[in-house]
Amino acid sequence: MHHRFQFVSTILLLCLLSCQTNPAPSPNDPAPARAPTSSRILSGTAPPEYAKLAAEVRAETERVWAAYERYAWPHDNLLPLSKSYRDWYAEPIFISPIDGYSTLKLMGLDEQANRIERYVADSISFDRDIDVKVFEVNIRVLGGLLAMYAETKNPAVLAKAADFGDRMLPAFDSPTGMPYYYVNLKTGKPSGAIVNVAEAGSYLLELGLLSYYTNDAKYYQTGKRATLALNTRRSVIGLFGRDINVETGEWTETNSMVGAYADSYFEYLYKAYLLFGDPELKEIWDDNISAIQNYLPDEQDSLLWYPRVTMETGEVTQTEITLWDAYFPALLVLADDVDRAKHAFNAWDVVVTKHGMTPMVYNYAADTVVNGYHQLNPEVIESAYYLHAATGDERYRTFARDYFTRLKECCRTEVAFTHLKDVRTGERDDEMATFFVAETLKYFYLLYGGSETVGLDTHVFTTEAHPFAKKDIIKAGERLGF
Ligand code: DMJ
DSSP states (O other): OHHHHHHHHHHHHHHHHHTTTSSOOOOSOOOOSSSOTTTTOOOOOOOOHHHHHHHOOOOOHHHHHOOOOOOTTTEEEEEETEEEEEEESSOOOOHHHHHHHHHHHHHTTTHHHHHHHHHHHHHHOOOOOOOOEEHIIIIIHHHHHHHHHHHHHHHHHHHHHHHHHHHGGGGSSSSSSOOOOOEEEETOOOOOOEEEEEHHHOHHHHHHHHHHHHOHHHHHHHHHHHHHHHHHOOTTSSOOSSEETTOOOOOEEEEEESTTTTHHHHHHHHHHHEEEOOOHHHHHHHHHHHHHHHHHEEEEEEEEEEOOTTTTTEEEEOOOOEEGGGHHHHHHHHHOOOHHHHHHHHHHHHHHHHHHHSSEEEETTTEEEEOBOOOOOOOOHHHHHHHHHHHHOOHHHHHHHHHHHHHHHBBOOOSSSSBBTTTTTOBBBBOOOHHHHIIIHHHHHHHHHOOSSSOOEEEEEEETTEEEHHHHHHHHHHHHHH
């Protein structure tokens, strides 16, 4: 819900702020290709101190990438302390570069991005006898390849994306249509019948884009079938559990949440609706979000939390939240619920003020860190970015500026950035997740005004922050089969 006056004055303020280099839309501008857009989001320019920060983020990305190229190419992850690498499986599938490509390109690190494109087009093969995690490779590998194709229009890249998508599809060959946890890239053999909500239903964007670019609806239809199968298994009060058996459709863990374990499922309903305009997704989103807002919110001391509740009755079972849950304000912004987004973000501000960085698990009722591990995750900065875009409130940039300062203090190494074993002690681990370049650095850069061409008014970002221009996706229904 929003108040009309506040909405209009926000728009006017943002128009004034953005008119120098980024004109606000005029009535004569061509209509966006897709009808649904989030009306409150406008792009803007940043004050000079933030332009300096954007340049610093870009320089850090360049430094981190030089370390990856020197110590880890063509492996999956850089180990920033031992200056070495780790592969996810017995053979590398080039996850960091494919995932990082869209950030490098966005920042104008063209030579680095071109090296990745050439390697993908000329040298990489996915014909590997390894069981990969379907959810993770979808968002990082398929999503990254599609972002590379959107940028380059290189047919060899699309061929690799289609090849990868084809190798993923057997995972969805379950009695319910929801994907198995693993699939073997060479043989297509799926395995692992228990998946969580995010793993069951976060495929609409990547498979939809693959359908769009290849003009073959089978990918989107497969992803949508999984989403529909999941959605029909909600409880009588409209909530999901946490884990489900893809063969029987039975829930094996019945706590309901919006964050970790479920997050990108909700994200993809709304974002796929925004990008493709499939009206059925909006209906499902409306049902899903109203059940969430009926049962999950827990307001304590004026802070809005989203705990875990039982799917049958909505009773609170755990007041633990995870650092992944901090994506939710961003999603609320996108769905035009800016007031609730601001309210929910305040709770994260309190956690970060207390602990410096987001801890993996925090119990808000007991005010204790349950698990202090930190993986250089993007979510709280992603939400700051969305909220700044929607409100123009510099508070969100200040928040991110301070967070970036602490990130450098706690996690910056000689060559890159590294995880923390515990935010309370600052003890370091030796790992840099692929989403640090793909997402975290990208959202800092965008929030500091680093890009004039990519933003929330023009693009939809996948859960791994791969941006796709809304204007490029026209009459999606004809290609996606809805
Ligand atoms: C990312 O890989 C994706 O955003 C995913 O959906 C969950 N969160 C991680 C980063 O924290």
